[in-house]
């Protein structure tokens with residue numbers, strides 16, 4: 001698992017900074033520090049965050065553990081892209097530098113991280129891992145949906161609570177500044193949280209004589225985080241370049257013929273680097289050594305991925321399942337076959 005380097009602290013919200021410190025310092029470290037000491041030692045927290053940190057050490061711990069989920073979701077979404085959300089930097093604070101730029105990728109990072117916090121918290125609440133929250137207490141009694149009436153039962157994810165907490169904690173730093181970048185971060189944080197709420201679904205269990213479903217108990221559940229990741233990835237594709245209006249209160253589209261962004265859209269202020277070559281100043285790791293697809297014409301194709309520098313091909317042997325036979329009853333047994341495949345990797349810049 002790749003972790004964020006410490007340099008991220010200064011630029012990304014202090015919440016995430018704290019998580020970084022925490023993950024770097026490993027678990028036992030947290031156990032040995034009282035919450036007072038721990039929260040006081042995290043660099044970059046604003047007062048409000050320090051307060052929340054002291055009041056809710058277990059919540060902080062949960063958020064820290066959930067970090068790897070949204071980072072790996074980010075890496076999944078961008079696995080075939082020149083920028084691949086790779087947080088293992090050759091230079092320690094490369095990610096920090098990336099975050100200096102108000103680019104589309106950074107917009108995505110903020111959105112998915114704040115979505116991740118909501119998802120993690122709501123799940124921890126439902127599992128009874130936190131003292132401060134549990135299932136949504138308002139989901140009791142009976143209600144109706146398109147199929148008729150049902151009884152609330154089971155555990156509905158308390159997303160409202162998770163959103164409120166994440167708003168209070170993650171956004172606290174941005175609320176202190178009212179510059180363009182703070183507005184951008186706030187907007188994308190909010191868009192991320194919305195992308196979790198959007199995929200709440202009603203799940204039901206049927207009761208009644210021989211499954212007649214005359215009685216249903218239902219609960220409201222969050223979808224798999226992949227759904228949120230997919231949604232934010234679409235928002236990334238359609239992200240709007242904006243500038244701040246003359247009152248400093250909102251955005252106007254950077255290009256006259258574009259529509260104004262809605263609350264679900266991601267917004268960014270600056271163009272991205274092309275991420276072709278290693279350039280610490282712009283937060284680009286370059287694509288040298290990245291695997292590409294020789295036949296694809298898309299972003300994963302060698303032409304695009306390698307930025308015209310060409311690629312090297314090596315033949316590697318892969319083990320695959322083959323000659324699978326069905327055995328009565330009921331197993332499928334396969335042999336291991338060795339297969340030769342060509343792997344193409346982008347040439348480094350010279």
Ligand SMILES: *[C@@H]1O[C@H](CO)[C@@H](O)[C@H](O)[C@H]1NC(C)=O
Pocket residue numbers: 084086087088089090285
């Ligand atoms: C991420 O970057 C590191 C260091 O440059 C590299 O070793 C690793 O293979 C990269 N991972 C991916 C998934 O690109």
Ligand SMILES: *[C@@H]1O[C@H](CO)[C@@H](O)[C@H](O)[C@H]1NC(C)=O
Pocket residue numbers: 293294295296297
């Ligand atoms: C490479 O791209 C082609 C065309 O888009 C696709 O059919 C193929 O599955 C890809 N190969 C791999 C290994 O992803």
